[in-house]
Amino acid sequence: MxxxxxxxxxLDSISAVLFVVALGMVFFYAPTERVMGAVQRVFYFHVATAxxxxxxxMAAGVAGVAYLLSSDRxxxxxxxxxxxxxxxxFFVTIIMGSIWARPAWGTWWTxxxxxxxxxxxxxxxxxxxxxxxxxEDPDRRARFGAVYTILGFISVPATFLSxxxxxxxxxxxFGVSSPEAEGEFSMTPPMLQTLxxxxxxxxxxxxxxxxxxxxxxxxxxxxxxxxxxxxx
Amino acid sequence: MSEEMRVVAGRVRAAQAxxxxxxxxxxxxxxxxxxxxxxxxxxxxxxxxxxxxxxxxFNFALELDPRTRSTVTSGVLWVTFAFAGTxxxxxxxxxxxDRGCLDGLLLAxxxxxxxxxxxxxxxxxxxxxxEAIVLPVYTVLYSVNLFHPGLILVIFLGSIGYTAIGTxxxxxxxxxxxxxxxxxxxxFPVAIPVLIAAVKASAGFLEAIPLEEIMPWLNLIIAYDVIxxxxxxxxxxxxxxx
Numbered sequence: 001m002x003x004x005x006x007x008x009x010x011l012d013s014i015s016a017v018l019f020v021v022a023l024g025m026v027f028f029y030a031p032t033e034r035v036m037g038a039v040q041r042v043f044y045f046h047v048a049t050a051x052x053x054x055x056x057x058m059a060a061g062v063a064g065v066a067y068l069l070s071s072d073r074x075x076x077x078x079x080x081x082x083x084x085x086x087x088x089x090f091f092v093t094i095i096m097g098s099i100w101a102r103p104a105w106g107t108w109w110t111x112x113x114x115x116x117x118x119x120x121x122x123x124x125x126x127x128x129x130x131x132x133x134x135x136e137d138p139d140r141r142a143r144f145g146a147v148y149t150i151l152g153f154i155s156v157p158a159t160f161l162s163x164x165x166x167x168x169x170x171x172x173x174f175g176v177s178s179p180e181a182e183g184e185f186s187m188t189p190p191m192l193q194t195l196x197x198x199x200x201x202x203x204x205x206x207x208x209x210x211x212x213x214x215x216x217x218x219x220x221x222x223x224x225x226x227x228x229x230x231x232x
Numbered sequence: 233m234s235e236e237m238r239v240v241a242g243r244v245r246a247a248q249a250x251x252x253x254x255x256x257x258x259x260x261x262x263x264x265x266x267x268x269x270x271x272x273x274x275x276x277x278x279x280x281x282x283x284x285x286x287x288x289x290f291n292f293a294l295e296l297d298p299r300t301r302s303t304v305t306s307g308v309l310w311v312t313f314a315f316a317g318t319x320x321x322x323x324x325x326x327x328x329x330d331r332g333c334l335d336g337l338l339l340a341x342x343x344x345x346x347x348x349x350x351x352x353x354x355x356x357x358x359x360x361x362x363e364a365i366v367l368p369v370y371t372v373l374y375s376v377n378l379f380h381p382g383l384i385l386v387i388f389l390g391s392i393g394y395t396a397i398g399t400x401x402x403x404x405x406x407x408x409x410x411x412x413x414x415x416x417x418x419x420f421p422v423a424i425p426v427l428i429a430a431v432k433a434s435a436g437f438l439e440a441i442p443l444e445e446i447m448p449w450l451n452l453i454i455a456y457d458v459i460x461x462x463x464x465x466x467x468x469x470x471x472x473x474x
Contacts, residue, residue: 127417144404144407144471151467155424155425158452159425161452163428
């Protein structure tokens, strides 16, 4: 078994430190929002996890394309790792969004484009995991997985667009909000700094988790090969 | 190799020789599906009975009184089509796999995408046949006139997108352990854009909303059709590769 790389250990420590600092910034550095109060502090991690989760799904799709082009199993491991971590990140996003939506919109959930798309994204990638589970042959599993991540990643913008054709009440903190948006606020510089720092923190956490998950995937592959060897 | 398979493989191979081989191979696959269905009538009858049952259940679940009917008709229709379509997609791939026909098809020296398009067109024809029967039945049962050219166009375009992605995913699902339950799980979340757009566009035509307001939905369906047919064309080789 390969030993844990030293840089990965360093990355773990950096993620832990960054996370504590980000948490501190969210609670003590960023000012309390005037209208919504303390619950607005959810926003920093909400945006950060959503952003990183989306990038992770994109990475999974890109790794899928790379797998189909190269037939190198390492890309399949990357793709699966990215999907698994992003699923958790997205779930965290939805939960934190609900916590914020309850006081801000007066409901835990509403069928609004971003929320609906997020729910469908979770379903697509849950289906991806189920698809993989049902296939024994590792090469076929990798090929089908790659195809499905590509299909999923193409359909997500279309889903968002199709639901966007309805009106939205989700606030757009960057860019122009729709006139129906509720729970909007404009950011002061400390708020923006906290947000950027949170996004950075979660990107580092994502990278470190991804690395761990890829190592785990490689080990699992080795176990599978050993098991096949014994069986023969 | 069964007799039937050999005939099919022979026909496909014969089609490949000469010009326009791709088109002839494609038509051979479509023809094989239609001929097999014409003899057994397994697929269409199952899809049709299932579709009518779904409508029957909706009748009680939603209390389809005249007032509600006008707003939910397009939703009921598309749920029915989507469910019945899944049934057909699953079956059309399962028979290929179970009787070893898929291997026979893949052995034929034709472009693999001709097999994909052949299967997809076959599935589309079955879905359209079911729709062609469901529409008049629904019209009679609920006295809603569904024979609007716009609605028929939407149903046609929506079915293209649904079967294009459905055929691709069915050929994936058929290789898995849990294939019958897996297809809808794989298909529905990815098909949501085309289903939403189709429901909205159908409702638009039924409620006689001005065309400018329906156009975005129609454009979305067309864009979805084009994108997913292109993607399926590109990735189908990877799915049937051994």
